[in-house]
Amino acid sequence: VQPQVALFGKKDYQQLMVLRNMSRQLALPIAIVGGETVRAADGLALSSRNGYLSPGERAEAPRLYRLLQRIATAVAAGDADFGRLEADAAAELDRNGWRTDYVALRRQADLQPPRSPDDGPLVVLAASRLGSARLIDNVEIPACDGR
16 A cells, blocks of 8 residues: 555654654655644643553643643743753652653754744653653644744
8 A cells, every 4th residue: 555644643743753754755655744642631641651650640740741831831932041941841840759851842843952942843842750651742832933
């Protein structure tokens, strides 16, 4: 078969970008389409990994998404201190029992570090362990033209 479209979720943003770039580099005649992350009412990205969370950890887990939203809002408002935003979010997670692998602002197009808030569109990505579960999430930040 030769599909024309392949659908992948945006929850694992890095994987989606690898597949898009691989498809483009190999000149495959297929459109790679990213589907929006499905979330619980409290914002937690739905994942089979959530089953590893204790009730207390499950109550804490939405903090990851809230922090990513906070960073996205700050960047959209013009905050260009990306290192501080990343470090503050990781520190807040770790103060609350997480073991953070990374919180990172990147350009959506190539996942490289941005130079400024208008070097977008951007995405803020995170991976952190809560109990035995390694949770990943991201929030896209639209381009901030005209600043």
